[in-house]
Amino acid sequence: MNIEKTLKEFSSSECSCNRAHLFTIRHVCVESGAIEKLPLFIKEFESKKPFILADKNTYLACGERVVEILENSKINYSKYVFETGEIEPDEKAVGSAIMHFDNTCDLVVAVGSGVINDIGKILASTSKLPYFIVGTAPSMDGYASATSSMSMDGVKVSLPSKCADVIIGDIDVLKNAPMKMLQAGLGDMIAKYVSIAEWKIASIITGEYYCDRIASLIKTAVKRCVDNAEGLLKRDDRAVKAVFEGLVIGGVAMAFAGVSRPASGVEHYYSHVWDMRGLEFNKKVDLHGIQCAVATNVVCGLYEKVLKIIPDTTLALKHAKSFDYEAWKEDLKAFLGSSANTMIALEEKEQKYSVENHKKRLEIILNNWEEICKIIKEEIPPKNKIEEILQSIGAPKTPEDIGIDCDLSLTLKATKDIRDKYVLSRLLWDLGIENL
Numbered sequence: 001m002n003i004e005k006t007l008k009e010f011s012s013s014e015c016s017c018n019r020a021h022l023f024t025i026r027h028v029c030v031e032s033g034a035i036e037k038l039p040l041f042i043k044e045f046e047s048k049k050p051f052i053l054a055d056k057n058t059y060l061a062c063g064e065r066v067v068e069i070l071e072n073s074k075i076n077y078s079k080y081v082f083e084t085g086e087i088e089p090d091e092k093a094v095g096s097a098i099m100h101f102d103n104t105c106d107l108v109v110a111v112g113s114g115v116i117n118d119i120g121k122i123l124a125s126t127s128k129l130p131y132f133i134v135g136t137a138p139s140m141d142g143y144a145s146a147t148s149s150m151s152m153d154g155v156k157v158s159l160p161s162k163c164a165d166v167i168i169g170d171i172d173v174l175k176n177a178p179m180k181m182l183q184a185g186l187g188d189m190i191a192k193y194v195s196i197a198e199w200k201i202a203s204i205i206t207g208e209y210y211c212d213r214i215a216s217l218i219k220t221a222v223k224r225c226v227d228n229a230e231g232l233l234k235r236d237d238r239a240v241k242a243v244f245e246g247l248v249i250g251g252v253a254m255a256f257a258g259v260s261r262p263a264s265g266v267e268h269y270y271s272h273v274w275d276m277r278g279l280e281f282n283k284k285v286d287l288h289g290i291q292c293a294v295a296t297n298v299v300c301g302l303y304e305k306v307l308k309i310i311p312d313t314t315l316a317l318k319h320a321k322s323f324d325y326e327a328w329k330e331d332l333k334a335f336l337g338s339s340a341n342t343m344i345a346l347e348e349k350e351q352k353y354s355v356e357n358h359k360k361r362l363e364i365i366l367n368n369w370e371e372i373c374k375i376i377k378e379e380i381p382p383k384n385k386i387e388e389i390l391q392s393i394g395a396p397k398t399p400e401d402i403g404i405d406c407d408l409s410l411t412l413k414a415t416k417d418i419r420d421k422y423v424l425s426r427l428l429w430d431l432g433i434e435n436l
């Protein structure tokens with residue numbers, strides 16, 4: 001598969017959802033030896049002096065080679081390499097990148113994955129320069145996204161930044177990433193089983209926008225990752241390529257849809273909750289994709305139970321009427337600390353707990369219960385399949401495996417307040433079900 005061609009074709013053909021699916025990335029090059037093409041892309045952008053951003057680890061993994069390639073091609077450059085490989089995506093790191101930025105440069109080239117990419121995107125958007133990312137690990141789906149996942153004022157936020165103009169995934173580099181990062185990448189991909197199902201379900205219940213072609217694009221990418229999953233432990237080229245491309249497609253699909261629906265659902269919110277608790281209470285956190293993977297395992301188990309639910313109108317109405325939002329606000333604050341404030345402010349606007357809004361949604365749910373169950377059966381694999389996949393790549397399977405020790409039923413409940421997005425926890429609340 002040529003990913004650039006596939007995405008450009010997808011974007012240029014008309015869609016039955018009636019939305020334009022704009023593709024703004026100029027090049028996505030995923031192949032063995034892809035970094036050798038860097039001088040070509042730099043020339044295409046008429047850059048005279050790129051600014052290279054890396055951290056200690058990513059510089060060793062690939063930055064050194066990037067610099068060598070530029071020198072061989074007689075391309076002038078400046079660089080900043082963070083002294084450690086453990087950077088927090090916060091004000092200090094962004095400040096440091098900006099202070100070391102050489103403003104005679106006309107292009108930002110970040111060499112890294114998660115954090116370096118998030119900071120690189122902010123640097124490029126602030127300096128209004130084109131942005132290239134040379135990926136060092138297929139670990140998360142931020143390569144093609146226009147936001148940066150940061151911690152700001154001690155709270156986790158998603159900041160608008162800039163989408164890459166060129167994405168380079170050199171298989172020879174990616175396959176040598178730490179195994180945990182390869183596992184995380186696959187974890188972020190299997191999460192999409194849930195995202196797609198919830199997107200479809202939500203479109204029924206809330207009437208929100210849904211595009212079947214985008215959903216299919218994601219599903220094909222997930223299938224390719226899962227079909228090749230076993231090769232990941234052996235660092236097989238095909239398996240690594242499938243994951244990196246899948247992650248790029250995940251990011252692009254969000255841009256196509258204009259919402260995060262194609263790539264993130266309730267499982268991502270579990271991960272957000274754990275990240276918030278990490279920031280607030282110094283609790284143990286893991287890589288985004290690893291957290292999403294174990295959350296997907298939990299959530300697939302819960303959806304199996306949803307299929308056994310027989311909706312009860314009286315119970316659901318009674319539950320909504322007696323719901324004590326003031327008490328829930330206190331629970332949220334105790335569970336998530338100051339991160340809860342944004343969620344509480346969101347509810348002031350959204351009013352999802354209002355009895356009238358609930359009644360309207362419940363009616364739609366009851367009228368479409370069979371269809372909702374059909375989507376769950378078709379889109380969400382059984383828990384044991386998820387466990388099998390995780391087992392086959394030697395990845396952690398449960399929250400306990402990664403040291404998450406908080407109450408999982410409280411985690412689920414908190415996920416319904418994170419964003420204005422209809423996910424499993426909201427469906428359960430609407431049905432009047434406190435616990436599965």
Ligand SMILES: [Zn+2]
Pocket residue numbers: 015016017018019021211212213214
């Ligand atoms: Zn569409």
Ligand SMILES: [Zn+2]
Pocket residue numbers: 140141188263264268288292
């Ligand atoms: Zn993700």
